Amino acid sequence: MVNVGQYNTLKVLRTVDFGVYLDDGAEGILLPKRFVPDGLQVDDELRVFIYHDSESRLIATTEEPKGVVGDIVKLRAVTVTKEGAFLDWGLMKDIFVPKSKQQNYMREGAEYLVKIYLDEQTGRVAATEKFDYELSNDELTVKEMDEVDLVVYRRTDIGYVVIINNKHTGVLHENEIYRNITVGDRMKGFIKTIREENKIDVVVGKAGYGRVEGEAEKILRLLKENDGYLPYHDKSAPEEIYDFFGMSKKSFKMATGSLYKQKKIEFTKTGIKLLEE
Incomplete structure (x- = not known):
């Protein structure tokens, strides 16, 4: 089988x-x-x-598709017919979205967030835009601080609704977003908080100490690649820190604080300096 x-x-x-x-x-x-x-x-x-x-x-x-059965992915429509649309999923044969599985009429060249499934009648792999009913927080399979896969689902007034592990929904709050994201983007994150009625808040990146450790290692690597000095500090603009390090200013301060306590760096008036081991 x-x-x-x-x-x-x-x-x-x-x-x-x-x-x-x-x-x-x-x-x-x-x-x-x-x-x-x-x-x-x-x-x-x-x-x-x-x-x-x-x-x-x-x-x-041996080619790798952009998603397997059960995955929620953003794909581009390459052909539209009366029966449905064909989307490019990275293989020689495009994946089919029946017209009955479309939210609105799909347009050639546009991108759509779909779930890949196995059609029970034909046994073939297909895709659908109508998967919202499959997302539920009634019985959670995650807990706080769990690392999870996230897919950006839709924009809201407070940030973005994201799909968690293709099963649940959560919110990535505006103050936790440090780069441009769009619907369909996939990223790693972790469960920050589970509130009443199983409402979930998520954060992009690694959880807890491991997250700080990973970012600290990145700062050390960048210091070594730049002759042991970088012109960034706690007064630097959050945008400047994110553009160079790919992390929030809060994460930068936590990571540099950890490195300072370990006596691996020192703070100067204009930046951070790598200490010799």
Whole structure:
């Protein structure tokens, strides 16, 4: 058995002029020649993505799609028909969004946030814009300080609603945003707070000490790459700090404070200086 719309690790059954067949417990699934790695032999195992080709046959590829079944991703419409739209998801065959699964009429060239799913009737991988009902905070699978995957869902007056692990929704508040983001952006974050009625606040980046440690290591690396000195300090503008370090001023101050206590840096009137070990 193979999982359609997912990555599978399969063994090579036999080779043919136009590729190799991989073991699916039946007659085998073709991996076309253009995707066969050099030196691949019978009984070798290979990680491949499985989907249906234009003739409805299961096919394997070593190409990586922009999402697998269950993922919520932003994709661009390349063809629009009366039956639906085809979106570019990084494979030779575009993914189909039936007209019944569209919020509004899709336009060629526009980008849309969709969820990839496996159609129960056809067994094929497809996409839908109508997945809001699948997002629920009734039974949470996360807790405070958990690291999570985030997808930006929509803009609000206080920031952005984000999708958490393709299951829940939370809010990324305006004061926690330090770069330009748009709907469909994917990023790592963590659960900051779970409030009444399972309302979730999230933050981009790593949680707790690990987050500070990671940013401290980055500051040390940048210091070493710039002859041990950087012209940034607690009076620098937040925008300047973010543009150079890719972190908020608050995170910068926490990280430099940690490095100062460890006697790895010193503060000068104009910046920070790396101390010799």
